[in-house]
Structures are given as C-alpha cells and as structure tokens.
Amino acid sequence: xxxxxxxxxxxxxxxxxxxxxxxxxxxxxxxxxxxxxxxxxxxxxxxxxxxxxxxxxxxxxxxxxxxxxxxxxxxxxxxxxxxxxxxxxxxxxxxxxxxxxxxxxxxxxxxxxxxxxxxxxxxxxxxxxxxxxxxxxxxxxxxxxxxxxxxxxxxxxxxxxxxxxxxxxxxxxxxxxxxxxxxxxxxxxxxxxxxxxxxxxxxxxxxxxxxxxxxxxxxxxxxxxxxxxxxxxxxxxxxxxxxxxxxxxxxxxxxxxxxxxxxxxxxxxxxxxxxxxxxxxxxxxxxxxxxxxxxxxxxxxxxxxxxxxxxxxxxxxxxxxxxxxx
Amino acid sequence: xxxxxxxxxxxxxxxxxxxxxxxxxxxxxxxxxxxxxxxxxxxxxxxxxxxxxxxxxxxxxxxxxxxxxxxxxxxxxxxxxxxxxxxxxxxxxxxxxxxxxxxxxxxxxxxxxxxxxxxxxxxxxxxxxxxxxxxxxxxxxxxxxxxxxxxxxxxxxxxxxxxxxxxxxxxxxxxxxxxxxxxxxxxxxxxxxxxxxxxxxxxxxxxxxxxxxxxxxxxxxxxxxxxxxxxxxxxxxxxxxxxxxxxxxxxxxxxxxxxxxxxxxxxxxxxxxxxxxxxxxxxxxxxxxxxxxxxxxxxxxxxxxxxxxxxxxxxxxxxxxxxxxxxxxxxxxxxxxxxxxxxxxxxxxxxxxxxxxxxxxxxxxxxxxxxxxxxxxxxxxxxxxxxxxxxxxxxxxxxxxxxxxxxxxxxxxxxxxxxxxxxxxxxxxxxxxxxxxxxxx
Ligand code: SF4
Ligand code: SF4
Numbered sequence: 001x002x003x004x005x006x007x008x009x010x011x012x013x014x015x016x017x018x019x020x021x022x023x024x025x026x027x028x029x030x031x032x033x034x035x036x037x038x039x040x041x042x043x044x045x046x047x048x049x050x051x052x053x054x055x056x057x058x059x060x061x062x063x064x065x066x067x068x069x070x071x072x073x074x075x076x077x078x079x080x081x082x083x084x085x086x087x088x089x090x091x092x093x094x095x096x097x098x099x100x101x102x103x104x105x106x107x108x109x110x111x112x113x114x115x116x117x118x119x120x121x122x123x124x125x126x127x128x129x130x131x132x133x134x135x136x137x138x139x140x141x142x143x144x145x146x147x148x149x150x151x152x153x154x155x156x157x158x159x160x161x162x163x164x165x166x167x168x169x170x171x172x173x174x175x176x177x178x179x180x181x182x183x184x185x186x187x188x189x190x191x192x193x194x195x196x197x198x199x200x201x202x203x204x205x206x207x208x209x210x211x212x213x214x215x216x217x218x219x220x221x222x223x224x225x226x227x228x229x230x231x232x233x234x235x236x237x238x239x240x241x242x243x244x245x246x247x248x249x250x251x252x253x254x255x256x257x258x259x260x261x262x263x264x265x266x267x268x269x270x271x272x273x274x275x276x277x278x279x280x281x282x283x284x285x286x287x288x289x290x291x292x293x294x295x296x297x298x299x300x301x302x303x304x305x306x307x308x309x310x311x312x313x314x315x316x317x318x319x320x321x322x323x324x325x326x
Numbered sequence: 327x328x329x330x331x332x333x334x335x336x337x338x339x340x341x342x343x344x345x346x347x348x349x350x351x352x353x354x355x356x357x358x359x360x361x362x363x364x365x366x367x368x369x370x371x372x373x374x375x376x377x378x379x380x381x382x383x384x385x386x387x388x389x390x391x392x393x394x395x396x397x398x399x400x401x402x403x404x405x406x407x408x409x410x411x412x413x414x415x416x417x418x419x420x421x422x423x424x425x426x427x428x429x430x431x432x433x434x435x436x437x438x439x440x441x442x443x444x445x446x447x448x449x450x451x452x453x454x455x456x457x458x459x460x461x462x463x464x465x466x467x468x469x470x471x472x473x474x475x476x477x478x479x480x481x482x483x484x485x486x487x488x489x490x491x492x493x494x495x496x497x498x499x500x501x502x503x504x505x506x507x508x509x510x511x512x513x514x515x516x517x518x519x520x521x522x523x524x525x526x527x528x529x530x531x532x533x534x535x536x537x538x539x540x541x542x543x544x545x546x547x548x549x550x551x552x553x554x555x556x557x558x559x560x561x562x563x564x565x566x567x568x569x570x571x572x573x574x575x576x577x578x579x580x581x582x583x584x585x586x587x588x589x590x591x592x593x594x595x596x597x598x599x600x601x602x603x604x605x606x607x608x609x610x611x612x613x614x615x616x617x618x619x620x621x622x623x624x625x626x627x628x629x630x631x632x633x634x635x636x637x638x639x640x641x642x643x644x645x646x647x648x649x650x651x652x653x654x655x656x657x658x659x660x661x662x663x664x665x666x667x668x669x670x671x672x673x674x675x676x677x678x679x680x681x682x683x684x685x686x687x688x689x690x691x692x693x694x695x696x697x698x699x700x701x702x703x704x705x706x707x708x709x710x711x712x713x714x715x716x717x718x719x720x721x722x723x724x725x726x727x728x729x730x731x732x733x734x735x736x737x738x739x740x741x742x743x744x745x746x747x748x749x750x751x752x753x754x755x756x757x758x759x760x761x762x763x764x765x766x767x
Contacts, residue, residue, distance in 0.1 A: 319580065
C-alpha cells in the first residue's frame with residue numbers, strides 16, 4: 001500500500017477557529033436576552049442588524065476584493081458585529097451603525113491584513129469611532145423598560161457613571177441599586193447593562209477553555225484596588241469599588257472586549273500587565289477625563305501596546321534559569 | 327498532594343483500549359528481513375558480511391561506525407542474499423539495507439552471558455551492551471552503551487525509567503511491565519549497577535493503574551520506586567519526564583546527565599537484561615500493532631527488519647480506501663510511511679494504522695492568536711511566533727527564540743484551532759539552521 005507523506009502529529013483537536021467564534025457568539029446569548037428584555041425588541045434588531053451587516057461586509061471584502069473564491073465565513077465578523085451592536089446606544093440609527101461597522105471591518109480589520117492580523121479590536125475601534133463621530137447619539141440613554149411610544153424626553157436618562165461624574169456617588173446610587181446594576185436594570189449601551197448575563201456567558205467560555213482568563217482577573221483586581229484607595233480618599237466624589245466594577249462598560253469590556261484573542265497578549269504574564277494597564281487607564285479616564293466612561297479607550301490604548309508586551313513578557317524557556325538568562 | 331507532572335502539555339485521547347488487554351504474542355519468523363545499516367542515531371554500521379554468507383540469529387553482520395552508532399546482528403538464521411537501498415521513512419532518503427533470507431530452524435549465536443551481573447564491572451557491562459547493539463527502544467534509537475558510559479567529570483545521581491508511554495494507542499511498555507516484570511526489574515538493576523546509582527524511579531502515567539499496582543507489588547523492599555504520574559502528553563519526552571519525577575530541569579542545550587539524570591525506557595531495560603543474562607543481541611523486540619485500521623490489534627514480539635506489510639498481514643487490516651496512513655510509532659510523533667513494503671527498525675514500538683475518519687483533516691486558517699500553542703508548549707516556546715519567523719525565513723530570530731530547544735512533540739499543532747502545521751515547520755527550520763551552522767563552520 002502506498003501513502004502520501006504526512007507530518008506528525010497525526011491527531012488534532014476537534015477545535016476549529018470557526019467553532020471558537022461560534023462559542024463566543026453562544027456566550028453572548030444571555031446578554032442578548034437580557035438586553036431585549038430591558039430595552040425591548042428594538043435592541044434585538046440593532047444587535048442582529050449589526051451582526052449580519054458585519055458578516056456580509058466581511059464576506060464581500062474577502063470574496064470580491066481579496067478574490068478568495070473558496071472562502072467560507074469564519075464568523076469572526078459576526079463576533080465583531082454583535083459586540084459592536086451591543087456597544088451601541090438605543091438611540092442609534094441604522095445608517096450610523098453602517099458607517100461604524102464599515103469602519104470596524106474595513107479599517108480596523110482588513111486594512112491590517114484581515115483575520116488575526118489586526119492590532120486593534122475592531123468592535124472596540126468601531127465604538128470609539130462612533131463616540132467621536134456621533135457623540136450625542138452615542139450618549140443618549142434610554143430608561144430601562146421605557147415606553148418607546150413616549151416622547152424622547154421622558155424615556156431618556158443619565159447612566160450611573162454620568163450621574164457620578166456630575167453629581168457624585170450619592171446621587172448615582174440613589175437612582176440605581178447595586179442589584180439593578182448587577183441584573184441590568186440600568187441605562188447604558190444595549191449589551192453592557194447586565195453583569196449577571198455577561199458573567200454567565202463568560203463562564204461558558206471559561207468552561208470551554210476559549211478565553212484568556214487572566215485578563216479579566218487582572219482588570220478586576222486592578223480596578224478593585226485602585227478604586228478602593230480613591231474611595232477611601234473621597235467617597236462622595238469617586239464612588240465605591242463595587243460601583244466601578246458594575247457600572248458602564250467595565251464588565252463587557254473586561255470579559256469580552258479585552259479578551260479578544262487577536263488583540264491581547266499571548267502569555268499569562270503579558271495578560272496580567274495588559275489587564276493592569278486597562279484598569280489603570282479606564283479609572284483615570286473615569287476619574288479625571290472628559291468622558292464618564294473610559295473602558296473602550298483604555299482597551300484600545302492597551303491593544304496598541306500588545307506587540308511590546310509580547311516582546312517583553314515571554315514565557316520562561318524550559319531549562320533556562322528562572323531569571324530568564326541562559 | 328496531586329500527582330507529579332510537568333508544565334504545559336495536551337490531553338489527546340488515549341486509544342489504548344485496542345491493544346491494552348492483549349498479551350504479547352510471538353510472531354512467526356519472517357521469510358526475509360531487511361536490515362537498515364543506519365539503525366540508530368549517529369553513524370551507520372559497516373557491514374562485515376557478504377552476499378552468500380550464512381548467518382545465524384544474533385550473529386553480528388555490521389559493526390558500529392563510530393562511538394555513537396550500534397552493532398547490527400542477523401535477526402534470522404539464513405543467508406545474506408542482497409545489499410540494496412530502501413527509503414528510510416524518517417529522512418525520506420534511500421539508505422543501505424542488508425537483506426537476509428531465512429533458511430531452516432532458528433539457531434542462535436549467543437554472546438557471552440552471566441548469571442549474576444553484580445560480578446561484572448561496569449565497563450564490562452557497557453562493553454557487552456555495546457556488543458549486543460542495544461539502542462533506546464522508546465523510538466529515538468540512541469545507542470545504549472553511550473548513555474551507560476557516564477562522561478568524565480559527571481556523576482549519575484538518579485536513574486529514571488520511562489514507562490510513561492504517553493503516545494496514544496501504544497501499549498507495549500504496559501504489557502512488558504505486566505508480563506516481563508522480573509526481567510524488566512533485573513534490567514533496571516543492571517543499569518543501576520553500571521552507572522553507579524542507589525535509586526531508580528519508574529515513571530508510569532495514572533491511566534495505567536494496573537501496571538502501577540503490579541509494579542509496586544514487585545519492587546517492595548528494593549531501591550526501585552514506582553512514581554505514578556498524571557496522564558499528559560508528552561510526559562515520556564526525556565526532559566519532561568525528568569522534570570515530572572525529580573522537579574529538575576535539564577538545562578537548555580544540555581543533556582540529562584548535566585543534572586545527574588539517566589533515562590532508559592522499559593523495553594530497553596528488558597533488552598539489556600536479555601543481553602547480559604541470555605546473551606541475546608538486540609534482534610527482536612516488542613511492538614503494538616494497533617489503530618482503527620487494524621482488525622485484531624495486539625502486542626507482539628517481532629524480528630527487526632520484518633516488513634511492515636507482513637506484520638500487518640498477521641493482524642489483518644480493513645479495506646484499503648478507508649485507511650489514511652500507517653505510522654512508525656504513535657500519532658503524536660510517529661512517522662508516516664510512504665508504503666508498507668518498508669521494514670521495521672529496532673526502535674519500532676508500534677505500527678499504527680489510522681483511518682480517514684480519525685486522522686486530521688482540519689482546514690488551515692490564519693492564526694487568531696488564541697495562545698493555546700503557547701500554553702501547551704512544554705518547553706515554554708512561542709510556536710505562533712516561531713511559525714511567523716519560519717515563514718519569513720528569519721532563522722537568526724528563530725534561533726534567538728530557542729527554536730533548537732523544540733522537542734518536536736507536536737503538542738502545539740495538536741491544539742491549534744486554526745489547523746496550522748506548527749511542528750512541521752519547526753522540524754524543517756531546525757534542519758536549515760543545522761545546515762547553516764555547518765556551512766558557517
Ligand atoms: S513541537 Fe516544539 S514548539 Fe510545539 S509544543 Fe512541542 S516543543 Fe513546543
Ligand atoms: S494555537 Fe494556532 S491559532 Fe492559536 S495562537 Fe497558536 S498558532 Fe495561533
């Protein structure tokens with residue numbers, strides 16, 4: 001019998017990149033469900049619209065512009081699209097989103113070389129792009145369970161973070177309880193409101209071993225430590241540590257945006273450094289910056305540092321001294 | 327305390343069930359054997375017979391071609407009929423083969439033997455092991471007499487017996503421990519005596535609990551200790567095994583003896599016993615014939631140089647179009663055979679016949695930096711980065727990223743969701759780097 005020469009290993013895991021992406025999509029379903037419950041069907045439409053248009057655009061670019069005739073979708077664009085949609089305000093129009101998605105897929109992803117080559121998380125870049133291009137739309141927040149037929153004035157409100165920035169911690173917490181924040185009964189970006197739903201999805205990814213676990217751990221610890229110190233110094237101005245964990249995009253950012261495989265460090269050491277960086281920058285912006293929220297910016301800034309982090313935070317090679325020298 | 331192990335690694339399916347309960351059977355003698363002269367790491371052996379010479383089983387037919395090389399002996403009784411060339415599947419190049427046709431009954435020509443190895447001096451044992459042409463039977467085929475000669479200025483502190491058998495499918499070492507227990511233990515004692523150590527450790531993975539309890543029972547009141555290890559691939563890699571058992575690390579670029587460790591495989595210990603006590607040169611050895619493509623998988627005693635096709639005829643294989651590949655060894659590090667008309671080597675501990683439905687047919691996609699390859703690499707390398715450097719032929723950067731430390735275990739390729747052939751490109755890159763070094767002098 002004759003055979004082709006094939007290289008070892010002759011067994012492989014069943015894991016595929018496509019399956020990794022599908023698992024991420026699955027992990028976001030609890031958050032999708034809660035968002036739909038809190039903001040109504042329109043939230044679902046926004047997320048689906050975003051996801052589908054990202055995938056279609058990606059497909060078009062690879063098939064038509066890059067001329068890869070046999071390309072089958074890997075669903076990475078769906079992940080980008082879905083996360084982008086989850087980061088929108090309920091006030092966006094479809095054409096706002098199309099511009100943002102196009103920016104995310106064309107500039108942030110394909111201009112860098114496509115899947116795996118991009119330096120910045122495309123969804124996060126898309127969001128930052130939206131914040132800068134359509135600031136009013138992106139910071140118009142709907143009340144949870146608002147009656148959509150009412151006038152805009154009666155359904156919009158401020159997020160906990162905006163209240164903190166403007167009136168201090170007491171005002172913010174008198175409007176929303178920690179439990180509201182944990183369950184998602186607060187105004188905010190469509191998909192970010194429910195810490196609980198996001199954590200459930202995240203647990204699924206951890207169970208499937210699909211995630212760089214050290215990143216959220218490192219972000220949360222950094223946020224807890226720094227916000228404790230600031231809270232101690234001035235409780236009314238800076239808010240409690242728990243508040244900072246639950247408010248705004250902290251949870252979705254730490255669990256799903258910062259952990260984007262492509263744009264985060266490869267080693268445990270690197271992931272710790274990356275997480276600390278995000279925590280520090282996010283809180284700095286929240287405390288002192290012009291925006292009430294800083295998680296997106298902090299992730300994008302740290303994305304840019306990943307190549308350097310990877311260069312420095314190498315794993316120790318077996319049989320070299322623990323100090324790293326030969 | 328948890329079980330001992332090393333850092334990194336993967337958990338491929340064990341697939342031992344095919345053959346683990348099959349007692350070792352002796353295969354009928356082959357009509358013809360094809361013995362490669364390049365039968366170990368190092369220089370090929372130099373033939374000392376000519377076409378037409380009558381040879382007996384165990385008679386020397388080729389002499390070691392250097393210090394790192396091993397003698398060859400006739401696996402059957404018969405006549406040397408031909409010198410030819412056959413493809414060596416490991417290198418893909420043609421290499422010299424001595425063909426011997428069997429005639430009549432098996433008649434052994436034995437080497438000097440003893441009934442008490444403690445009467446022999448270490449040098450005498452080394453000489454006898456060398457004479458018997460023993461090489462490492464875990465797969466690497468490193469001449470055993472070289473390992474037994476401790477270099478000047480170095481001291482052996484612990485002997486570690488590799489019984490991890492971490493490759494999927496393979497069960498021959500497991501069966502050896504169950505069926506040839508006292509012989510294997512005797513072999514271990516001989517090695518201890520030769521290298522001058524007080525203590526030996528036998529590392530066995532915990533998926534072979536029967537072997538663990540059986541061996542534990544057998545080594546009571548001796549200075550051999552059975553060390554159960556957490557099942558994980560590549561536990562049987564020399565450096566990883568030493569690390570799992572002793573907690574020490576072989577320095578990068580160094581040898582186990584640098585930290586006082588000497589490692590022998592279970593079957594090699596048996597071969598050493600067989601040479602010292604029975605005077606038998608290494609011409610037969612144990613092998614698992616297994617895989618989804620084999621009808622009656624099992625463990626066997628085969629003569630070196632038997633054609634793979636002949637071995638497989640004995641166990642029967644399924645329809646040819648369902649078979650994807652046939653391997654020397656197991657699926658993680660095994661070498662795929664271009665055709666089954668090739669003969670076996672001393673170090674073949676398994677022939678695995680893999681079917682199309684289990685062999686990988688993963689689509690290759692771009693690296694998504696998932697970091698799986700980094701976290702499974704037992705050596706602490708960064709396979710994704712090395713692959714990028716290899717693709718762009720940045721060999722100096724590759725060397726700086728410890729390419730030469732790669733043990734080619736395949737864990738990174740195994741785990742990569744994007745189906746990237748990482749290990750393959752490191753093997754090629756290592757060859758290139760070695761060649762470049764030679765040219766630069
Ligand atoms: S093949 Fe080399 S790089 Fe890949 S896991 Fe094994 S040692 Fe690491
Ligand atoms: S396992 Fe594959 S996809 Fe993941 S980082 Fe390594 S090379 Fe890239």
